[in-house]
Amino acid sequence: MTAGAVSAIAALTLAACGSGGAGTDTGTDTGTEGAAGGEYTTNGCTPENPLIASNTSEACGGDQLDMFLAKLVHYNTDTAEPEMDIAESIETDDNQTFTVTLKQGYNFHDGTEVQAHNFVDAWNWAAAGPNGQAASYFFSPIEGYADVQCGGDGSDCEANPPETEEMSGLQVVDDYTFTIKTIEAVSNLPVRLGYSAFAPQPDAFFADESEGKEDFAAKPIGAGPYQVESTSSTETVFTKFADYGGDFPGSADKITFVIYQDTAAAYADTVAGNLDVLDQIPTDQLAGRQFESDLPDRSEQRESMTISYLTYSPADEQLKENKELRQALSMAVDRETINQQLWDGARPPLDSWAPPSLPDSPTGVCGEFCTYDAAAAKALYDQSGGYDGTLYLNTNADGAGNVATFEAVCNGWKNDLGLDCQVNQVVDFSTYNKGIDADEYTGVLRSAWLADYPSIENYLAPIYGKGADSNWSDYDNPAFDDKLAEAAAAPDLDQANALYLEAMQILAEDFPTAPMQSRLETIGWSENVSNVKLTPFGKPDRIGVTVNQ
Amino acid sequence: MLTFIIRRLLQLIPVFLGTTFLIFAMVYGLGDPTAGRCGERPCPASYVARLTEEYHLDDPLIVQYGYYMLGLLQGDLGTTFNGQNVGEELLLRYPTTIKLALIALVFEAVIGIVAGVLAGIYRGSFLDYLVTVSSLVVISIPIFVLGGMAQLVFGIMIPDATGDRLGLPATATDGTWYQLLMPGLVLGSVSVAYIARLLRASLVENLRADYVRTAKAKGLGRGRVIGVHTMRNSLIPVITFIGTDIGALMGGAVVTERIFNVNGIGGYLFRSITTKQGAAVVGTITVLVVVYLLANLLVDVLYGYLDPRISHD
Numbered sequence: 001m002t003a004g005a006v007s008a009i010a011a012l013t014l015a016a017c018g019s020g021g022a023g024t025d026t027g028t029d030t031g032t033e034g035a036a037g038g039e040y041t042t043n044g045c046t047p048e049n050p051l052i053a054s055n056t057s058e059a060c061g062g063d064q065l066d067m068f069l070a071k072l073v074h075y076n077t078d079t080a081e082p083e084m085d086i087a088e089s090i091e092t093d094d095n096q097t098f099t100v101t102l103k104q105g106y107n108f109h110d111g112t113e114v115q116a117h118n119f120v121d122a123w124n125w126a127a128a129g130p131n132g133q134a135a136s137y138f139f140s141p142i143e144g145y146a147d148v149q150c151g152g153d154g155s156d157c158e159a160n161p162p163e164t165e166e167m168s169g170l171q172v173v174d175d176y177t178f179t180i181k182t183i184e185a186v187s188n189l190p191v192r193l194g195y196s197a198f199a200p201q202p203d204a205f206f207a208d209e210s211e212g213k214e215d216f217a218a219k220p221i222g223a224g225p226y227q228v229e230s231t232s233s234t235e236t237v238f239t240k241f242a243d244y245g246g247d248f249p250g251s252a253d254k255i256t257f258v259i260y261q262d263t264a265a266a267y268a269d270t271v272a273g274n275l276d277v278l279d280q281i282p283t284d285q286l287a288g289r290q291f292e293s294d295l296p297d298r299s300e301q302r303e304s305m306t307i308s309y310l311t312y313s314p315a316d317e318q319l320k321e322n323k324e325l326r327q328a329l330s331m332a333v334d335r336e337t338i339n340q341q342l343w344d345g346a347r348p349p350l351d352s353w354a355p356p357s358l359p360d361s362p363t364g365v366c367g368e369f370c371t372y373d374a375a376a377a378k379a380l381y382d383q384s385g386g387y388d389g390t391l392y393l394n395t396n397a398d399g400a401g402n403v404a405t406f407e408a409v410c411n412g413w414k415n416d417l418g419l420d421c422q423v424n425q426v427v428d429f430s431t432y433n434k435g436i437d438a439d440e441y442t443g444v445l446r447s448a449w450l451a452d453y454p455s456i457e458n459y460l461a462p463i464y465g466k467g468a469d470s471n472w473s474d475y476d477n478p479a480f481d482d483k484l485a486e487a488a489a490a491p492d493l494d495q496a497n498a499l500y501l502e503a504m505q506i507l508a509e510d511f512p513t514a515p516m517q518s519r520l521e522t523i524g525w526s527e528n529v530s531n532v533k534l535t536p537f538g539k540p541d542r543i544g545v546t547v548n549q
Numbered sequence: 550m551l552t553f554i555i556r557r558l559l560q561l562i563p564v565f566l567g568t569t570f571l572i573f574a575m576v577y578g579l580g581d582p583t584a585g586r587c588g589e590r591p592c593p594a595s596y597v598a599r600l601t602e603e604y605h606l607d608d609p610l611i612v613q614y615g616y617y618m619l620g621l622l623q624g625d626l627g628t629t630f631n632g633q634n635v636g637e638e639l640l641l642r643y644p645t646t647i648k649l650a651l652i653a654l655v656f657e658a659v660i661g662i663v664a665g666v667l668a669g670i671y672r673g674s675f676l677d678y679l680v681t682v683s684s685l686v687v688i689s690i691p692i693f694v695l696g697g698m699a700q701l702v703f704g705i706m707i708p709d710a711t712g713d714r715l716g717l718p719a720t721a722t723d724g725t726w727y728q729l730l731m732p733g734l735v736l737g738s739v740s741v742a743y744i745a746r747l748l749r750a751s752l753v754e755n756l757r758a759d760y761v762r763t764a765k766a767k768g769l770g771r772g773r774v775i776g777v778h779t780m781r782n783s784l785i786p787v788i789t790f791i792g793t794d795i796g797a798l799m800g801g802a803v804v805t806e807r808i809f810n811v812n813g814i815g816g817y818l819f820r821s822i823t824t825k826q827g828a829a830v831v832g833t834i835t836v837l838v839v840v841y842l843l844a845n846l847l848v849d850v851l852y853g854y855l856d857p858r859i860s861h862d
Contacts, residue, residue: 046820048586050632058588132599134587155598211603214632233633233641234722234812258722261820264697265720265810271705272719294705398823430585430825437591449589462590469590 036251038547040529042277042540043266044236044257050217051231053199054126054133057452063279063539064257065196067238068109069222072100072119073194074248077544080305080454080536081359082191085246086114086200086223088176090193095185095489102176105245108202109227116178120170122201124148127167130157135197137469138452141189143169143181185489187496188455195453199223225250225543234259251531251546267524271295276529277540281522283400286344291524299524303357304538306450306519307350307459310409312512313394314474316442323511324384327369329444330514331377332416335370338408339517342401347517353504354459355518357536360497361456365504366515374416381417390420392443396432397425402446436472445472447513454536456500460484464507473512480506554850561842568838569831573614576827582606585825586630600630604828617831626835627828629821635832638817642801645724646813649805650798652726652733657740658791664741665748665787670775672753680749684742696735696808703731720810732809736802740794744787751783758782781855788855792848796841 047061056065074085084090088101106114125131127139129150139145144167151160169181182189192198199222208216219228225248226238236257240250258275260266263282269275271294281299285291291299310333312319312326319326335349351370354361368376391413393406403425410421424441426432435441449470451458461484462468464475480503487499507513521538531546583597583606601607605616620627626635668680687695704719721728755761756779764774801815810816814833821829852859 046824047631048824049630057590058586129595130599132593132596134592134596136593136595137590150595150598153594155594155601157595157598157602212599212632217632233638233817259812260722260810261816262807262810265700265808268700268705268719269722269810274719274722428585428823430581433591434581434584 036546037253038549039254039256040252040276040545040547041256041258041274042542043260043263043275043279046233046259049134050212050214051220051228052133052213052217053201053220053222054122054135054138054197055212055217056196057135062196063542064236065199065222066224066539067226067255067542068220068224068228068241069196069199070106070114070224070246070248071194071196071199072102073190075194075454075535075537077533077535077541079359080357082194082454083247085194085248087193090190092189095187095189095491096182098180098182098189099173100178100180103245104176106223107243107245108200108204108223109221109241110202110204111243112202112204114200114223115175116172117175118200118202119198120172120178121206122199123170124166125201125206126197128165129162133197138192138195138197139167141182141184141186142167143183145169145183184485187488187490187493188453188457191455192453226255229254248543250543255542255545267291270524270526273526273528276526277532277542277545278524279540281524286346286522289344291522295524298526299522300532300534301346301520301522302534303348303355303536304450304519304521304534305355305358305454305536306448306521306538307353307355308347308446308448308516308519309350309353310514310516311445311447311472312514313439313441313443313445314472315439318387319443322384324380325387326511326514328377328381328384328417329413330366330369330511331371331373331380332413333409333514333516334372334412335517336372338405342404342408346520346522347401347405348520350515350518353507353513353515354456357518358451358454358456358459360493362501362504365501365508367508369508369511370515377416378418381419386417387419390422392422392424392441393446394424394426394432394435394441394443395446396427396429398428406446447472450538456497456504457484457487460500460503460507464512475507475510475512477506477510480510550850550853554846557846557849561839564842565838569618569835570614572834572838573617573831574610576830577610577613582630582825582827604630621835626832629826629829631826633829635829638829639814639833639836642813642817645729645811646799646801646815648724648726649721649729649733649736649802649811649813650795652729653737653740653798654791654795656734656737657744657794661741661744662748662787664745666752666775666780668745668749669752669756669783672749677749680745684745687738687742692735692739692802693804693808695738696732696805699731699735700808722810722812724812728809729811732802732805732811735809736798736805740790744790747786747790748783751786752779755779755783785852785855788851789848792844792851795847796837796844799840799844800837 044063045060047056048058049055049061051061051064053065053069056062070086072085072087073082076083086102086106088103090098090100092098102116108114123139126133127136127145128148147163148165148167150157150162171179173179202221204221205216218231225241225244227241229237229239238255240253263280266275266278267282267285270278281291314320339345339347339349352363352365356363393410395402395406397403403423406423410423413419413421426435436445449459449463462470464471464480465484466476466481483499483503483506487496487503490496490499521534523534523540525532529545529547531544533541533544535541583592583600586592605613628634664680668677671677700719703717718728721732761774761779764778801813801818803815803819806813806816818833
């Protein structure tokens with residue numbers, strides 16, 4: 001075909017879809033769009049652990065798990081609202097004893113049917129201390145969780161084996177029914193059950209004798225719309241599962257996750273047409289919206305549920321004792337200018353302790369203290385007595401834009417408040433995490449959070465609950481904890497959310513952390529695919545992508 | 550010659566033990582390998598306990614090294630935390646790295662030697678200046694700029710107004726010869742410049758040597774004087790350079806592999822360091838040390854053939 005012919009066709013296609021800007025998927029092609037079948041490629045990264053549902057709590061593994069697992073609950077790809085998937089119903093009278101009834105006709109990829117014991121056995125195995133699963137803490141609300149942990153400090157399971165292998169809170173009633181009993185009321189338990197750690201495991205999983213189930217993990221089995229064809233360190237191949245019995249089927253016959261070392265290379269391949277679905281646009285292509293000209297009408301940007309905030313280090317006496325100082329510092333952060341100058345609009349200012357895109361999430365809880373006002377901030381700062389010495393802004397240097405953002409915050413504080421500050425770059429995230437656990441840093445800590453399941457509770461309890469894992473600010477307020485417990489016992493979600501809002505207002509009063517930014521995620525795709533959408537979790541909905549034929 | 554080779558091979562053993570132990574000690578100091586494996590949260594204590602036990606993380610360094618060497622003697626290079634067998638990974642990636650290295654080597658040897666010879670023989674001519682200036686330019690450009698530009702221009706940019714792309718691959722994910730051509734040329738470009746300059750310098754020097762004058766006086770043709778007598782001696786620094794370059798190329802090219810997403814040794818090593826997969830780092834470098842030592846041995850043996858004055862007996 002000559003160049004002239006190609007350009008003529010290109011012009012026709014352009015004329016046919018002149019409407020619709022970026023981010024609205026109007027369908028760019030012919031009537032074949034939406035037909036099932038075909039294959040496409042998408043970029044992935046290397047999981048930190050073997051591909052086992054309960055051993056994955058980071059994004060690289062999670063992206064792949066989402067392809068082949070079905071859970072009790074499915075999160076709507078547009079709104080993140082929970083919808084019943086394997087569960088026919090999840091019923092409770094007191095938010096403490098839940099009766100789960102399964103739909104029939106869901107099969108694992110090896111042909112066995114999904115039954116109640118597949119859930120109960122999988123959860124017992126995942127929660128058990130000796131198995132050392134990365135996501136084991138998800139099962140901690142279930143009655144009997146403590147009995148399956150190793151004794152002592154949990155570091156020597158051989159010397160102190162757990163009392164039992166089964167949690168008393170899980171009971172199989174019949175093939176399609178089981179009950180969950182929690183230690184305390186947990187009103188949002190049904191929402192949590194859509195997280196990948198709660199996936200069922202087939203009998204083949206328990207038959208695997210290899211250490212850490214590594215044989216199983218080489219070609220894991222789930223009950224989702226796609227099955228794992230092969231895994232390797234360079235690509236993972238998924239094919240459509242013919243016997244998928246659920247309500248959320250896929251379209252493409254084959255999806256290949258190509259592992260990229262670097263987003264820039266994946267971006268280049270997408271522009272060149274060698275990669276079909278790209279799950280993030282490199283930061284340097286966001287600047288000046290370069291990606292929109294590289295991928296005309298083939299990108300989408302939307303708000304995700306990731307937030308970033310400043311944690312005032314509990315190791316810093318001055319900050320710990322002085323609420324006015326903490327508020328003044330937050331007030332002197334020019335969030336909008338940072339958003340425009342550094343991120344080209346992809347990091348909107350945040351004025352609440354949960355992201356605006358979360359269902360039923362309140363906004364504006366932080367109020368004036370998250371609104372930039374140099375004069376008022378200076379007045380409040382002087383009134384608070386100010387900060388002696390150098391204020392450190394600590395961040396891991398390995399995340400895109402972290403250091404630049406903190407440089408900007410620091411310069412703003414120097415100019416508006418006249419304090420002395422410095423950015424402390426820590427080499428990588430895990431070192432940074434360690435340093436925080438050891439209380440090494442004074443000043444301000446960069447913090448970010450993405451919920452595992454779409455509930456306001458997930459932005460409060462793990463971060464501000466007394467003694468919680470990620471409670472970097474060492475926040476401890478009985479009133480707040482009581483409010484969380486009250487919300488967890490609320491009879492319905494609306495009442496629970498109202499109580500979570502009250503809990504958040506307690507946070508706003510105490511100001512242990514300062515909300516910084518929410519996040520827009522950006523994805524791109526090639527001319528080979530349609531119906532590529534961003535989910536509220538900031539990921540492309542890879543199941544729903546259709547291949548143009 | 551044979552005794553020389555055997556002696557050298559025996560010398561490899563202490564060198565090998567020393568280097569692997571050093572690497573082991575450094576990897577040991579990478580920080581806590583169990584941190585950062587659970588996303589934004591700290592990992593549960595039971596998870597840390599399991600990994601610590603499985604990988605002997607709380608044993609003294611020398612004991613861990615002992616475990617590693619025991620495995621190595623059985624041909625086991627260890628397993629990473631995400632369950633990948635390091636030996637299998639290296640087998641998967643070595644063909645790609647060798648292909649990439651071959652492209653780079655052929656490119657740098659052929660073009661570098663031709664350019665060096667021309668510049669050396671016609672010293673002071675326009676050609677000479679062209680080679681010296683252009684090689685200086687190539688050496689001055691960082692490889693990530695060169696690689697990024699090559700990818701942008703040949704892989705993506707639209708060369709004409711009709712909307713046709715050149716259609717060259719932007720990355721080399723599959724590792725085919727065709728895809729690896731561009732990364733290979735980028736990778737070899739700096740060495741081309743070095744080889745040209747090295748050869749030019751040693752040619753200019755050797756052309757003034759006594760034995761060359763003797764050869765000319767005997768009435769040998771110009772081609773024979775330069776091609777046989779002078780080149781053999783002048784190639785010694787170039788061979789040395791290429792020899793060390795083989796070692797370096799076998800270690801993969803971290804930057805180039807990253808830009809073009811080549812699934813080779815360099816990228817694997819880099820990623821293993823950043824994700825604290827200690828087993829992969831030690832395993833990869835162990836293999837690299839062996840390759841490097843053997844490449845050096847090869848160069849030493851070649852010397853004897855190139856220059857009769859260098860004798861290994």
